[in-house]
Amino acid sequence: MQIYLDNAATTKMSKTAIEAMLPYMDTVYGNPSSLHSAGQVAAEALTDARQRIAACIGASSKEITFTSGGSESDNQAILSAARLGERRGKKHIISTAFEHHAVLHTLKMLEKEGFEITLLDVHENGIVLPQQVAEAIRDDTCLVTVMYANNEIGTIQPIKEIGAVCREKGILFHTDAVQAAGHLHIDVQEQNIDMLSLSAHKFHGPKGIGVLYARKGIPLTGIIEGGAQERGKRAGTENIPAIMGMAAALEEACAHIDENAEKMTALRDKLIKGLSKIPHSILNGDAQRRLPGNVNFCFEGIEGESLLLLLDDKGICASSGSACTSGSLDPSHVLLAIGRVHDIAHGSLRLSLSEETSEEEIKYTIQSVTEVVEYLRSMSPIWRDLVSGRKEFVIK
Amino acid sequence: MALYSEKVMDHFRNPRNVGVIENADGVGEVGNAKCGDIMKIYLKIENGVIADAKFETFGCGSAIASSSMATELIKGKPVSEALTLTNKAVVEALDGLPAHKIHCSVLAEEAIKKALQDYYEKAGIAYDHTQFPDCESCGHCCGHEG
Structure with missing residues (x-):
């Protein structure tokens, strides 16, 4: 007998996700970048998955970049905002003390480059207030990044309200929604989210695949150089089986x-x-x-x-x-x-x-x-x- | 779990010598709750021999297993021999510990040394103070409480 109560670490894949993956390991194995028909069938599947995933979070498909998971998405979102801010002389980032290390360690790295980082207190109940964000914003703030729900204690942050504060001041707002996606409603439009990270294996999808949502017009900084995949923002042949599994898992999770x-x-x-x-x-x-x-x-x-x-x-x-x-x-x-x-x-x-x-x-x-x-x-x-x-x- | 050897898991699941000795001849407590491990060793000493040893431990699996093994290794031994117990001997008897858990065996060695030092003090036996290094071999944050 095994009672698995570590679903915040990872989840069992759903049958739906596994079945959605199988054809893309077997018959539809083409590279979506290839011109021939085998590649184009895979390219169509990729387009379809991108649309379905975008629909689950209220985004449009051009705003979806596939990554290797939550950590990569967090890294790329923060670095993109930092490079953008840097060009405008803005080198201050606001976050919270209890973010995932994918966020905290990236911020630490930027701190060494000369960025100033403000980590907001999350109080005994584990919830940051929009007011705190408003008070911490400075003229040189280029990014606010606050997790949607904490991975250890599960507390849900007032994302929509924090997003509204950022929107009003014209500051980019990123949220690490790795624990939330598939479990809580996400609507990037309604919740004023500019960038969002999610990871498939937290909602019964496969490991090693995730999404970085970035609102139209936000230029992403590539962290993996190579090919022109993902509109040149993330090189490497797309992991089609995993992407198909993720799309199926997210749709199923959101439906229920x-x-x-x-x-x-x-x-x-x-x-x-x-x-x-x-x-x-x-x-x-x-x-x-x-x-x-x-x-x-x-x-x-x-x-x-x-x-x-x-x-x-x-x-x-x-x-x-x-x-x-x-x-x-x-x-x-x-x-x-x-x-x-x-x-x-x-x-x-x-x-x-x-x-x-x-x-x-x-x-x-x-x-x-x-x-x-x-x-x-x-x-x-x-x-x-x-x-x-x-x-x-x-x-x- | 593959993290620990069978021996470690055995001593963790079925720890030997758990408990307290009332009016013990020597008591040694090392570690710090802040760091996540405290070991307390109680010794009953008769005619210069460790007649009984008990322990209480707050800590991880390897801390509990190390306490159990260390008390087993010194029971029935003369004090002079117990004093020579090294953390290495504890690790070997446990068929190894993961690298980041070696400090647990160091704590066990120190707890026993501290209990023996306490015995010397209580019994008024003169001893060589250099035999009892104050925690310097420990790479862990084992500041003593109180």
């Missing part, structure tokens, strides 16, 4: 977005309620304004990696923001950004549901997590200090 969200939200809230009963535990991120499938807790007195290993023994696949699981000395920057102290952040657990998650799985998970936390606490010297009163609980 409301019913999936409703089902997952109900289970998510059950899971939150169940885990809240564990003493000295705390939910990370706003309880309501979060992704339908995201649950993230901190448990005082234990460490996340040992929690994950023991849950894995019980068949539950989960994730943690502890340092030991990140391979660095510091725990998750997201948990630190919402004000969790190091000791507490090490004891974090992220469970991310899919629409296939069942009620039985949630019940079993609540029971298993409760048992494992209790067991690990029984051998923790910190827990002993806490219950004996030698140390004060951080989580009441």
